Amino acid sequence: MNTHTINCPQCGSDLPLTFRYSKLMLCDHCGSSLFLEDDAVRFAGKQSILPEYPSLLQLKQTFSYLNNTYLPVGHIRYDYEKGFWDEWWVIDNSGEGVWVTVDEGDFAFEREIEPPSPLQFQDLRLDTMFDGWLVTERGHATCEGFEGELPKIVTIGASFDYVDLSKRGGKLFSLEFSDQGIKAAKGIWVDPFEIKVDE
Ligand SMILES: [Zn+2]
Structure with a gap:
């Protein structure tokens, strides 16, 4: 690398x-x-240093999932009503990046996609369907801080509305709505026990 x-x-x-x-x-x-x-x-x-919490993933500490090795190089923390979630920017063997979202011990691999348009936060109500996806969570979040290096600009203190949608097979579709527009990502929940952090 x-x-x-x-x-x-x-x-x-x-x-x-x-x-x-x-x-x-x-x-x-x-x-x-x-x-x-x-x-x-x-x-x-x-920026003040992010408060540290116990975390399976650590910056610059490689881990493997299935047959791939990943290196976390960046980390963003978001606050929301129920606490916080973390997004890790991890680089695979080929030098490509992918996001790993960690929320209350659940892990998902996600890639950013072009957002479907037009789409409004208000239209996506809890427990309703959108394009074959079920709206399973919606709320408001704020960027608390970051560490390491990131492929995008984040603004500390900036807040946005978010919607999480789910599909069978552990598929995840997440949307963020802010003054800057819509961001979208699709991915899949993975079994955290399949993630092996290298010693
Ligand atoms: Zn310096």
Whole structure:
């Protein structure tokens, strides 16, 4: 896996970068958020370190699932009514990234897709069907913070409405509605006991 290094413009620390298309990074030395633009690194603000909770997944600690190995390089935490959930940006052997959502011990692999349009949060009521999917959860969430490197820009404190839809076979379809528009991802719930963290 290719790694190159950037310098934090605030404190000068060397920061190894794993994913070539990363757009946002947190300097774990000084807590600066950094925008990565082509070859430039730009200071985006300070962030407090995320509170740590026991977690199977850890940054920079590889794990295997079925026959693949994954390296978590980024992590976002979202607060919602019932607590929080985590989204991990993990890179596979071929250098491709996938999101792993962890919510109350449940794990799902998800990939972002083009959102179906037009679609409104209000139209997706709990326990109703949309396009063959059942609406199983809806609510409001806020981005609490992130660590590592990410392929997209997130804004700490930004909030959005979300809807989770399900289908037989553990299939998951998630939607986020914010001022910036709609984001959509599809994936599948996996058995956490199949995830083996490497020693
Ligand atoms: Zn720094």
